[in-house]
Amino acid sequence: MVKAPRKLPAARLDPSALARKAALYRTLLVIGFFVLWEVLANIGAIDERSASKPTAILAAFGEMFAGNTDTYQALSDTLYVLVIAFIIAVAIGMPLGLALALNATIREAYMSIVIYLLGIPKTIFLPLFVLFFGLGNGSAIAFGAVLGFLQITVNVVAGVDSIEPRFFRVASAFGGSKWHSFVHVILPGAAPAIFAGLWHGVRNAFIGVLIAQMFVSNIGIGYLVKVYTNNFNIDSAMVLIIISAVAVILLGTLWELGEARLTKWKSTVRS
Amino acid sequence: MLPNRTVRETKETKMISHLNVENLEIRYNVNAAEPAITGVNLEIKQGEFVTVIGPSGCGKSTLLHAMGGMLSPSSGGIYLDGIEMARPDPRQAAFVFQDYSLFPWKKVVDNVAMGLRFAGEDKKVALEKARAELGFVGLADKADKYPGELSGGMQQRVAVARALALKPKFLLMDEPFGALDEQTRRSLGQELTQILHDAGQSVVLITHSLEEAIFWADRIVVMKAGPGEISKEIVVDEPWPRSLEFMTTARFDDLRAELFHRIQPTTASEAK
Numbered sequence: 001m002v003k004a005p006r007k008l009p010a011a012r013l014d015p016s017a018l019a020r021k022a023a024l025y026r027t028l029l030v031i032g033f034f035v036l037w038e039v040l041a042n043i044g045a046i047d048e049r050s051a052s053k054p055t056a057i058l059a060a061f062g063e064m065f066a067g068n069t070d071t072y073q074a075l076s077d078t079l080y081v082l083v084i085a086f087i088i089a090v091a092i093g094m095p096l097g098l099a100l101a102l103n104a105t106i107r108e109a110y111m112s113i114v115i116y117l118l119g120i121p122k123t124i125f126l127p128l129f130v131l132f133f134g135l136g137n138g139s140a141i142a143f144g145a146v147l148g149f150l151q152i153t154v155n156v157v158a159g160v161d162s163i164e165p166r167f168f169r170v171a172s173a174f175g176g177s178k179w180h181s182f183v184h185v186i187l188p189g190a191a192p193a194i195f196a197g198l199w200h201g202v203r204n205a206f207i208g209v210l211i212a213q214m215f216v217s218n219i220g221i222g223y224l225v226k227v228y229t230n231n232f233n234i235d236s237a238m239v240l241i242i243i244s245a246v247a248v249i250l251l252g253t254l255w256e257l258g259e260a261r262l263t264k265w266k267s268t269v270r271s
Numbered sequence: 272m273l274p275n276r277t278v279r280e281t282k283e284t285k286m287i288s289h290l291n292v293e294n295l296e297i298r299y300n301v302n303a304a305e306p307a308i309t310g311v312n313l314e315i316k317q318g319e320f321v322t323v324i325g326p327s328g329c330g331k332s333t334l335l336h337a338m339g340g341m342l343s344p345s346s347g348g349i350y351l352d353g354i355e356m357a358r359p360d361p362r363q364a365a366f367v368f369q370d371y372s373l374f375p376w377k378k379v380v381d382n383v384a385m386g387l388r389f390a391g392e393d394k395k396v397a398l399e400k401a402r403a404e405l406g407f408v409g410l411a412d413k414a415d416k417y418p419g420e421l422s423g424g425m426q427q428r429v430a431v432a433r434a435l436a437l438k439p440k441f442l443l444m445d446e447p448f449g450a451l452d453e454q455t456r457r458s459l460g461q462e463l464t465q466i467l468h469d470a471g472q473s474v475v476l477i478t479h480s481l482e483e484a485i486f487w488a489d490r491i492v493v494m495k496a497g498p499g500e501i502s503k504e505i506v507v508d509e510p511w512p513r514s515l516e517f518m519t520t521a522r523f524d525d526l527r528a529e530l531f532h533r534i535q536p537t538t539a540s541e542a543k
Binding site for chain 2: 169184185263265
């Protein structure tokens, strides 16, 4: 007897149904994690004094945002430092990436340095930042900017490299100048990689700012997390850690939406 | 069917232009043992449809790129109405490439308007002209799509529209239908070449196909390899419009046999 061919489930064919299902799975995992954490803390399997528990964190969240101006101040300080660090990272990373991608001599001379800098653990240099920029915002901005610009630079280079030579040939054949090639080929062609670079840049700048605030600053979220932890106020420290994590996730989602809107053509390109 | 269109400025309505290739030699490397092409002399009049055929590596594409100002001659020169083609000027000679090379990040209409915008045309005017040109190749309804949303045949029509939008004196087509399947290649090729011929558009078309070289040409330029040279020019005096019946005539068979024999010895020497 001939067996009828098996039908494909609709979710496999419908991307939006697949996305909804994936979101449900993700939500269940997160809820499951917090429930397990609460249960383990309540039965004493984990030490509540060092690991806290979700209900205690929730209570601390209310207290910290009800009347404690330190929390708002720390958030605004970190946001301010991050924005400045990211602007500097973009201002250095974008032109440097373009210069490395478009000029063979500059690439030959400096690309290896950028790759080495990208590979080595930057935290080891943090004390040097204090020597140059002092304790406080200066070091946090500089450290965040350095971590950010390296990511932006390498992504811009990779983005320009990924543009097929035939597009430059067409621009030239149709009378395009170098400026036309830059505006009509390089920028849009490298846009997906540039977006990825900017995202990695802002994420790394945020990491840099938090690390600097923890170790060489007396303001911001990083500093408050350190203070709360040193004072065994784990509930409050956890609130700030979770806020930081959620902020990065939300920013990443917004970034993806913005990228999808600005590089709509990408979804039409067949592999 | 493609829509009708007013005949372009042809040899009947305007002074006849001439594209002259004089003693052209091109070397990709000054130390190379032999040039890519050498001693090439060719004159193409406005309104002519010229096909160029030859074995792989004979320099067909090199010749075409040089004609469009994309390659600098090592010696000799390319002249359009007596003026040297020192750099690409798509209003004089515009390209259609085999791989279409449409910018995937631009909508179809913006791809067609690209050359006009590069030439300094106002954006609104350029887009209007681009839409008109898309209508000419039967793709008016695809103007706001991205190239990736079109079939290969449609993308090549867009590439033709992009070149025609500049109203070039000469259209340089580098194996424009080579990436298409056989059926699309034949139908699109016949449709576009007929319409280009009707419009009086001067065309230089590179092809590997003996049938295409004969069917579409007013004149066939045969090249040989090692180094690339023109070995023969053959006039195809079959009147236009041409039907597929032409391919079943004795004249067509004779021309195909002649081309076959002219290309074969070169291929054999290449194989050695």
